[in-house]
Amino acid sequence: MNRYLSPRRLTRGVLVTVALALAVIAGAALAQEVQLETRVFEIARQLRCPTCVSESVSDSSAPIAQQMREIIQTQLVEGRSDTEILAYFQTRYGDWILLDPPKRGVHLVAWLLPIIVGVLAIGVVALLARRWLANSRRPIEASPEELARVRRQLGTTSTQVEEPGTGGQN
Amino acid sequence: MKLQRLLIPLAAVALLGTLFVFGLLRGAPDKDIASVYLGNAAPGLQMALYERYQPEYGATLDIAEHAGKPMVVNFWASWCLPCYQEAPILQEYWRQYEDSGVLFVGVHTQNREGYAAGRDFLSQFGLTFPNGFDPDSAISIDWGLYGVPETFFIDASGQVLLKHIGPVTPEVMDEQLRAMLR
Numbered sequence: 001m002n003r004y005l006s007p008r009r010l011t012r013g014v015l016v017t018v019a020l021a022l023a024v025i026a027g028a029a030l031a032q033e034v035q036l037e038t039r040v041f042e043i044a045r046q047l048r049c050p051t052c053v054s055e056s057v058s059d060s061s062a063p064i065a066q067q068m069r070e071i072i073q074t075q076l077v078e079g080r081s082d083t084e085i086l087a088y089f090q091t092r093y094g095d096w097i098l099l100d101p102p103k104r105g106v107h108l109v110a111w112l113l114p115i116i117v118g119v120l121a122i123g124v125v126a127l128l129a130r131r132w133l134a135n136s137r138r139p140i141e142a143s144p145e146e147l148a149r150v151r152r153q154l155g156t157t158s159t160q161v162e163e164p165g166t167g168g169q170n
Numbered sequence: 171m172k173l174q175r176l177l178i179p180l181a182a183v184a185l186l187g188t189l190f191v192f193g194l195l196r197g198a199p200d201k202d203i204a205s206v207y208l209g210n211a212a213p214g215l216q217m218a219l220y221e222r223y224q225p226e227y228g229a230t231l232d233i234a235e236h237a238g239k240p241m242v243v244n245f246w247a248s249w250c251l252p253c254y255q256e257a258p259i260l261q262e263y264w265r266q267y268e269d270s271g272v273l274f275v276g277v278h279t280q281n282r283e284g285y286a287a288g289r290d291f292l293s294q295f296g297l298t299f300p301n302g303f304d305p306d307s308a309i310s311i312d313w314g315l316y317g318v319p320e321t322f323f324i325d326a327s328g329q330v331l332l333k334h335i336g337p338v339t340p341e342v343m344d345e346q347l348r349a350m351l352r
Contacts, residue, residue: 050316051280063282064315067307092213092314094206 040073043082047089048099056099205314205333212324213312215243217277217302220292227300233275240350241324242274245310248287250318256337257295263343264299270351276301279310280318325350
């Protein structure tokens with residue numbers, strides 16, 4: 001057996017190594033591109049498309065939304081943070097451009113109101129439930145005439161419809 | 171007793187109904203959103219002009235070179251129907267105020283592939299004030315535009331007096347031009 005590599009084998013080995021290296025580099029570049037695109041859409045999701053109705057910049061195919069995504073991408077490549085990019089659009093459009101209103105000033109109403117309403121609703125439901133439970137436990141008041149009418153309608157004997165509060169036989 | 175029980179649900183329904191009617195009647199909420207530039211300096215604007223304006227204004231228009239002039243900056247698109255409605259009005263007022271030092275500027279925007287359609291629009295209305303193309307809507311974004319048409323009225327100090335959303339009318343033009351030239 002020949003202990004030395006033949007030139008043919010050597011060439012093949014080099015080619016395989018180069019191909020593998022290229023595949024790794026291409027994969028890394030692709031992964032980086034996908035990661036960048038994901039970040040672009042993450043930021044775009046927080047911005048309102050100016051020319052659309054209730055659509056974010058990430059969902060819209062309007063020319064202005066496409067341009068806004070391009071601006072986001074350029075600024076990300078330049079190394080700007082998410083906050084800086086959002087502020088860029090905010091200085092041009094005001095708070096309106098943000099789909100999540102900022103947690104300050106009058107915008108706090110949008111954040112706090114659902115919580116306040118939720119707490120109130122739970123309180124009201126709890127209060128009503130307590131009242132319903134108390135009512136269900138209270139013995140039913142019925143006059144002897146009403147009892148007689150029920151017995152008549154049910155066609156039962158007096159033992160099957162007990163006096164209220166005495167506990168019926170099931 | 172029965173009425174008392176119904177009072178809270180009835181009040182809740184009445185409140186929701188009132189909010190619903192208010193929501194329906196308050197019109198387009200976006201039209202109420204004031205520009206962040208209102209009362210502040212207008213942003214810069216540099217754009218390539220359509221060929222027909224180049225002999226007089228050059229290949230590129232930079233409004234910074236016209237500082238000190240009151241300006242009417244109109245954003246339009248060839249696909250926008252209200253823009254067809256306002257184009258003759260803008261041309262008419264440009265003709266009237268051209269010599270009083272006011273600069274009218276038209277920006278064809280939000281129409282990526284629309285260069286040629288914009289050229290046809292300009293020919294159709296014979297607009298003689300400088301108009302340029304904003305293919306990537308970058309100027310639109312810089313000016314905080316919501317849609318088209320929108321028109322900014324800027325006084326001689328460069329301060330934005332009004333952003334008018336929708337097609338301009340003779341009433342709006344009269345009022346704003348008077349304020350700009352005061």
